[in-house]
Amino acid sequence: MRSVGIIGTGKYVPERILTNEDLAQLVDTNDEWIVSRTGMKERRIAAEHEATSDLAYKAAVRALESSGITAEQLDLIVVCTVTPDMAFPSTACLVQEKLGAKKAAAFDLSAACAGFIYGLATASNFVKTGIYNYTLVIGAECLSRITDYTDRNTCVLFGDGAGAAVLGPVADGRGFQSFELGADGTGQELLKIEGGGSRLPASVETLEDKRHYIYMNGREVFKFAVRIMGSAAEEALAKAGKTKEDIDLFIPHQANMRIIQSAIERLHVPVEKCVINLPRYANTSAASIPIALAEAAEEGRLSEGDTVVLVGFGGGLTWGASVITW
Ligand code: UT7
Numbered sequence: 357m358r359s360v361g362i363i364g365t366g367k368y369v370p371e372r373i374l375t376n377e378d379l380a381q382l383v384d385t386n387d388e389w390i391v392s393r394t395g396m397k398e399r400r401i402a403a404e405h406e407a408t409s410d411l412a413y414k415a416a417v418r419a420l421e422s423s424g425i426t427a428e429q430l431d432l433i434v435v436c437t438v439t440p441d442m443a444f445p446s447t448a449c450l451v452q453e454k455l456g457a458k459k460a461a462a463f464d465l466s467a468a469c470a471g472f473i474y475g476l477a478t479a480s481n482f483v484k485t486g487i488y489n490y491t492l493v494i495g496a497e498c499l500s501r502i503t504d505y506t507d508r509n510t511c512v513l514f515g516d517g518a519g520a521a522v523l524g525p526v527a528d529g530r531g532f533q534s535f536e537l538g539a540d541g542t543g544q545e546l547l548k549i550e551g552g553g554s555r556l557p558a559s560v561e562t563l564e565d566k567r568h569y570i571y572m573n574g575r576e577v578f579k580f581a582v583r584i585m586g587s588a589a590e591e592a593l594a595k596a597g598k599t600k601e602d603i604d605l606f607i608p609h610q611a612n613m614r615i616i617q618s619a620i621e622r623l624h625v626p627v628e629k630c631v632i633n634l635p636r637y638a639n640t641s642a643a644s645i646p647i648a649l650a651e652a653a654e655e656g657r658l659s660e661g662d663t664v665v666l667v668g669f670g671g672g673l674t675w676g677a678s679v680i681t682w
């Protein structure tokens with residue numbers, strides 16, 4: 357088995373900014389409530405002409421540039437998303453075409469906000485076993501397209517963006533040390549979009565009932581998140597033969613500042629070692645961890661040999677954590 361790691365990262369966020377003040381014009385909310393309950397201040401919104409594959413493509417180009425690998429060298433593209441351009445073909449196929457990654461296999465992966473960790477686990481195994489040399493994992497979302505901007509419970513939380521990572525062989529002992537993935541389908545009702553699938557195809561009724569928008573039981577998801585962020589990270593650390601004290605950089609899913617705070621308290625991670633960008637981007641689901649990772653790299657926060665912990669959770673319910681030696 358080969359050692360495999362992240363050899364390049366990139367991100368793209370749309371230009372348009374939606375602030376808390378803007379949201380207060382749309383629904384009965386205010387900056388004080390949003391900041392104190394979530395930590396969010398603004399989020400990015402895709403332009404009318406942009407869809408998830410466009411965001412994904414731009415993040416991928418930057419990740420390829422930083423890796424020194426060309427699109428032609430890619431063997432596999434995995435796009436983790438709950439907002440594909442369309443039901444099929446997959447967004448990964450659209451990105452493959454835009455990149456000109458002619459020899460790459462391509463598929464989408466659906467694990468909601470834990471999608472990027474699931475994607476890393478999947479794509480890294482192809483490199484580890486020698487089946488492939490270079491794989492590209494992208495977390496990309498246009499959540500603004502599935503958000504009900506008349507529902508104050510959800511519309512303040514979500515934003516659009518994309519982050520990408522190129523995976524390839526690395527020196528022995530470096531790269532991914534462990535993965536911890538999990539799912540609990542008994543929580544399927546807590547966070548979902550019901551409309552437009554095979555159980556509830558799009559109809560006049562599903563549109564009228566707003567079944568094509570995100571539904572979330574925020575309080576229950578919050579409780580689950582607080583429990584699972586710490587435990588998933590601890591499991592991944594144990595599998596890697598490491599302890600909380602070894603963590604040099606902690607990159608959590610950016611769902612709520614209070615959830616992140618409770619996770620770093622449990623893991624005894626000082627806030628300086630935690631990547632937090634939710635004030636600027638809010639929750640971008642599968643894109644949140646790779647965007648944060650790309651920003652950490654841009655800001656020089658990742659040094660060779662660092663122990664990096666990624667952890668995410670989301671609809672399904674799903675969760676995932678990974679320990680990486682950078
Ligand atoms: O990546 C996907 C995973 N999703 C998450 O991780 C989200 C997890 N959940 C959360 O982050 C929090 O539950 C929320 C931020 C969604 C809500 O915070 P909360 O402290 O759990 O508030 P709450 O749901 O208990 O609501 C408290 C009050 C309610 O009013 P009443 O019923 O007590 O009168 C809400 O109607 O706050 C009200 N409220 C708002 N008020 C102003 C809900 N949304 C808003 C709003 N502005 N935007």
